[in-house]
Amino acid sequence: EIFMIDASLPTSQIVEEALVSPFTRIPLWRDSPDNIVGVMHAKGMLREVHAHTGDMDALDIDNIATPPWFIPESTTLLDQLNAFRRRREHFALVVDEYGALMGVVTLEDILEEIVGDISDEHDVVPIGVRPQRDGSYLIAGSVTVRDLNRRFGWDLPDQDVATLAGLIIHEAKVIPNVGQIFHFHGFRFEIVRRQRNRITSIRLGKVEAAPNENSAE
Known part of the structure; x- marks a missing residue:
């Protein structure tokens, strides 16, 4: 996504x-x-x-x-890293052999693949996660549950799904509408944005105790 x-x-x-x-x-x-x-x-x-x-x-x-800037999906990590350095770029679009868009890759993605997770005082959250003043997070639907668990020490289930959007759909059993709110696994999920059938933005916050676990508002 x-x-x-x-x-x-x-x-x-x-x-x-x-x-x-x-x-x-x-x-x-x-x-x-x-x-x-x-x-x-x-x-x-x-x-x-x-x-x-x-x-x-x-x-x-x-x-x-x-x-x-388009790059072929067959590009190796080292070649892509060198290309980022030459062009002084941080963001590229990945296409397949037919020119179809497959995804995006960032300089940070490459570096993390080579040296592991990168974290410093200016980057303490995964790409696609924006901390909010009220303590919640605005998160892209494509962010993986595994990355969130690893970075924040959470325990959201990731056995059956890969992304946060996938987790919401898996638990809710529906593709939710913008504005809908769910309580799963001790968290409050608010659907902020949807493109067609894809959840693209979620506001996520921890709750002390949801009145009914795995419930919807």
Whole structure:
């Protein structure tokens, strides 16, 4: 699952979706999700919003975005690491032999594969996880349960599912709607965003004691 935004949407909606997303680099597509036209950096977008004193209609998303960089899925880790260093890039889109989009890869992904998990004072949570002031987390649906358990010391079940979105669907037995809230395994799951049948953003927080374990609101 890749979080992407339709570049043909009104600028205000693009900004709104980017702000909800836990990602800093967001692919933009036009006409078809397979047609990636650029990659927008959230910080660059916010700088432009500030420069235009909040007038989003004055923003040109195409000028904010950088050209997409595509790499074949057959690229080795070492070759990709060297390519990141040469280009001074941190983000690439992975395509198969037919040019179909398969996913994204970041410099951090490569380094973690080579040297293990990277954690410092500026990066204490997995990619796709954004801590909130109330102690909850805004998490992309594609983040793996295993990564969350490993980083935060949680014990969410990951035997039957891989991602957080998969865990919610597995427990709820439905594809939930935006705004629905569930209590599973001592956590509160709120569905923040959904694209078609994919849960793309969840607000997750620990609860002291859910009134009814594995319940929905």
